[in-house]
Structure formats: C-alpha cells, structure tokens
Amino acid sequence: MRADRLLRMIWMLSGRTAPTPAAELADYLEVSVRTVMRDVEALSAAGVPVYTQQGRGGGVSLLPHWRPDLLGLDEDEARALATVVSLAGAGALGLDDAVGRALDKVAVSAAGRGSSESSGDVLWFGSRVVIDPEGWLPGVGGRPWLKKALAAVEHGRSVRFRYTAGESGRIREVVIPALGLLCAGSDWYLVGRSEHGTRFFRLDRIDDLETCEADGAESWSASAGSEDGSGKSTGFGRVAVAGAAEPVDVQFDLLAEWHAARERFRSRFHPLPALLEVRPVALGRLRSLVKAEVIEGGGEQTDIAVVDGETPASTGGDRPPLRARVVFADVSHALEALPRLAGDVRVLEPRDLRARMRGLAARLLADYADQDEAE
Incomplete structure (x- = not known):
C-alpha cells in the first residue's frame, strides 16, 4: 500500500516547476501531512531527488528535469502506446480516467530518457490519432x-x-x-x-x-x-x-x-461484380458501402468543400451520371446496400441483379400501396 502511495507522489510531483504544498499532497493521497513528510524522507533515502522548502510558497519538490523511468520505455515505445490507445474506446468501457492517468505515466517515463520536452511530444503525437468506435452517429443499442x-x-x-x-x-x-x-x-x-x-x-x-x-x-x-x-x-x-x-x-x-x-x-461469400450508374452526389455514399471504381463520366471534378461535416446539397446535382464497377461480397450484400441509394444508383449489370432489384421494388410498392389504401 505504501509503495503505491510513494509512486503516486512521484507522479504528482513530476514535471512541476513550483513546490507542491504538503497539505495538497496529503489531500491527494488521502493521508495526513505527517505521513506525507515521512514518505518524503523514505523517497530521499531511496535515492529519489525529492526535497522540501519551508516558508511561504514552500512545499515538496523534485529536482528540475528529473523524471522517473519506472516503466522502462524509450520515446518511440511511449509514442507508439500513446498513438494506438483509444481514449474514446476506453470511455465506452468507463475506463477513460484510468487510461488518461496511464498515458500521463507513459509520457513521463519517456521524458525520463529524453529531453524535458519529450513528455509533451508523446502526448501531442498520440492526440493526432483518434480511434472512436462510435462513428458519426450515436449507437442504436448495446x-x-x-x-x-x-x-x-x-x-x-x-x-x-x-x-x-x-x-x-x-x-x-x-x-x-x-x-x-x-x-x-x-x-x-x-x-x-x-x-x-x-x-x-x-x-x-x-x-x-x-x-x-x-x-x-x-x-x-x-x-x-x-x-x-x-x-x-x-x-x-x-x-x-x-x-x-x-x-x-x-x-x-x-x-x-x-x-x-x-x-x-x-470464405462463405461468392463475390458479385456489378456495373452501376451513379449520380455524382451519391458516389461518396456508395464508396462507404463498397469499393467503387469510376470508369466513365468522371472527367474533371471540382473539389467539394465540406462545412461542419455536411456537403452542400446543391453541389454536383446537375452533373451527368457516372459509371462505376463494384464488387459486392455476395448478392445479399448487394440487396442490402443498393436500397440505401435508391434513386441515385441504378444497376446496369448483371441482369440477374437487375431482376432482383425489380422484384424488391415491386414488393415495396405493393406494401406501401396497401398501407395507403388502409389509411
């Protein structure tokens, strides 16, 4: 228990330029000020460069630029961990606070082997790679x-x-x-x-x-x-x-x-190649569902500006349709993906998939026609 408390004290003092009041340490560690002072003596005896300053503005400090290397990580190892760890994923599991504290320790460990700026560099680089399982829209359950x-x-x-x-x-x-x-x-x-x-x-x-x-x-x-x-x-x-x-x-x-x-x-899938006619405004949505290769009608296209995550509805609406080759995982994948693009994507080949889409459209028309009559 005491060993854990001593480690927490080191992490709290690391990187601080001003002394930390003993009362603040005692509150953080949930012990008395007397216990804090005994722990300071124990750390000093163990070779940790910790010291106290008396008077106003005094407290407990570590020697400037000293960092613990308790994890044994070099800067590249620390950067790799900070990059792949997902705070968003940890948040979904209720572990974001714990992971955040762990990343602080990783950064401090790397700084102990490098320059005093290494700690900030590790966290900065890690913050530039975000893995968020939630996506753009909130989850629907689970x-x-x-x-x-x-x-x-x-x-x-x-x-x-x-x-x-x-x-x-x-x-x-x-x-x-x-x-x-x-x-x-x-x-x-x-x-x-x-x-x-x-x-x-x-x-x-x-x-x-x-x-x-x-x-x-x-x-x-x-x-x-x-x-x-x-x-x-x-x-x-x-x-x-x-x-x-x-x-x-x-x-x-x-x-x-x-x-x-x-x-x-x-291994259970039988890939289904298809040729589609696609309205330009739907090409991005198509590519979110299946890999698409534009083979005709692309030409020179002006880059589309995205503002606040939304593409202006008027952009590309008057451009002629494109032709694209795609490969669905199987026919069931095609019948799941294509209805999401109804009105913007038309199947040209194969004929069997066209027939299946006509059948699906007929069933939908019949279902909604019955509903309208009932109302």
Missing part, C-alpha cells in the same frame, strides 16, 4: 451492456441474456461464459464459448444481460443460439456452458479466435 459485460469478463463469470438472431429474427435465451469483448468497426461483440466453439454476440442484439452468481447454479439455456459474426444464426439447440465458478480459460486467445472466425465468414 452500449449499456458494455460495462457489465466487461466486469463479467474480468471476473471470469458467465452471463445470461436474450439474443435476437440477425437473419431469422429468432429470440433465444443464452447462458455462456464471458471470455472477452471485441470491437470490430463500430460493432461491439461479447465473446463466449459453447460446445460448438467460440461465438460472437453483437451487443446491440442483446437484451436483459445479467451476470450469473458465482456458484454457477444455473448455467443452462433452454433454446440458445448465437452467431459467428456473419449475422446468420447457427441454429444449434442447447448450449453446453461451463459453470460460472470455473476458472477463467487462460489459454483462450481472443485475437486468434477472431481472425479464424473472420476467415471462415469470408
């Missing part, structure tokens, strides 16, 4: 379960929840060990393992998540189902679940499991 799911993973507990399958819409009850959390793109997944292997459950399809009691009394599922990341139900029945009181599977490699599941998922 995020309330993040902290509870994280706690279950941390303590090796099982969780019980109701899950809605992506394709069939079936709602099933699942009880499964919480082995990890995965953020892929903007989607969060709770990772568990059943008798059928590792499963990835999208948090925005989870309802009523609860942590099982430590005694693991009821680790069952009446009719459980899960997904492997494809959005398609695996369709298996009863899930064999390890008891909540069992030790955490320390051999579980989440990153390896994720890579393997993603490869299996991708």
